[in-house]
Amino acid sequence: MGRSEATGAAPGSTKASWPEVVGWPERDAALKISRDRPDVFISYIHGTGPWPPGPHPWRVVVVSDAATGVVVQTPVLG
Template sequence: MSKTSWPEVVGWPATQAVTQINADRPDVAIEVIPNGTTVAPGYNAERVRVFFAAGIVATGLVVSTPVVG
């Protein structure tokens, strides 16, 4: 069964998280998005969104569990 979530990457640099997700699921598109950005709703079985900390003190760290959808 294919992996559908990556709770282990929370707190990782976004680039490292993308590398891990791509290794686990090369069949999905990965969107890297600043936390707080409005995104279009809807489920997409071929997408993973990675939200990272951005702003005045931008860390680039993943802030929530990336999931397929």
């Protein structure tokens, strides 16, 4: 389900994935991502989808469990 690799990164930035936030509440994960990469926007998926269309080099998708709101997949840029 979803993407497993980043498709791009902002010039001058190397952070493109956040494996450390798996298991965190989605709000806390989004705050961490925003602090690391204020130049990206965050999309949320609860449960199994629907996945946003196409890769986007300035988007990070946070996938969380629909019942608990806990991040279940590593958020990646793209």
